[in-house]
Amino acid sequence: MDFETFKEWFTMENIMTLINEYRSFGPLPGILLPMLEAFLPFLPLVIFVMANANAFGLWLGFLLSWIGACAGAVLVFLFFRKFGQRRILQFLHRHPKVEKLMNWIDQHGFGPIFLLLCFPFTPSALVNIVAGLSNVSIAQYMLAVFTGKMVMIFTISFVGYDLNALIKQPVRTIVVTLVIFILWYVGKRIEVRLNKSIKREHTGG
Known part of the structure; x- marks a missing residue:
């Protein structure tokens, strides 16, 4: 199985089948899949979260996804906080985008991390890594x-907990598509504005 085939396997139908097949393990698959995405x-974190909401219900599905995603993010952060200064990872510090984002997080702490992680289409993996390399406190x-x-x-x-309604109610499908687009657009605008602010502060402008 090549990489593209591997990625294409992660459809909503396949994820739902996987979660339903392994429900005998309790909530474990619902936690592990979002954790793995970190x-x-x-x-596709969006598909994992929507599948959890459909398989376990809105509130339990949300809770499992949230636990898994947070646990994965914290593990990535702690790994780079502990090993980020090792020689094998020094190249990360020299990457211009990483360096600028590290400086921004060092100066502003909570704000930019929170904003970037609010939206599903911003580079949360990069944020976790850079936060681990920065001086932001663990708290x-x-x-x-x-x-x-x-x-x-x-x-x-x-948005996605009732997939049957998405199929049977076209208006709901349009609304869901619009909401996802807005999330994507707002997330990207925030990312662009942060990048501009980082560049402006970095150049002293």
């Missing part, structure tokens, strides 16, 4: 992750 950011980071992921995951869960 380490493999090409995986600030965890507060931003728990609150930002809560906003993002509940929004996706609420």
Whole structure:
């Protein structure tokens, strides 16, 4: 199985089948899949969250997704906080985008982490890595992750928890598509504005 085939396997139908097949394991699959996305950011977190909401119900599905996503993000953060200064990872510090984002997080702490993690289409994996390399406190980071992921995951869960309605009610489908587009657009605008602010501060403008 090549990489593209592997990615294409992660459809809503396949994820729902996987979760339903492994429901005998209790909530474990519903937690592990969002956790895995923190380490493999090409995986579709949106589909995992929507599948959890459909398989376990809105509130339990949201809770499982939130626990998994937060746990994965914190593990990535702690890994780079512990090992980020090792010689093998020094190249990360020299990457211009990483360096600028590190400086921005060092100066502003909670705010930019929270904003970036509120939206499902911003580069949360990069944020977790850079936060681990930065001097932001663990308490600030965890507060931003728990609150930002809560906003993002509940929004996706609420939007997608009743897939049958999406099929039977075209208006709902249009609304859901619009909401997802707005989330994507707002997330990207915030990312662009943060990048401009980072560049402006970095150049002293």
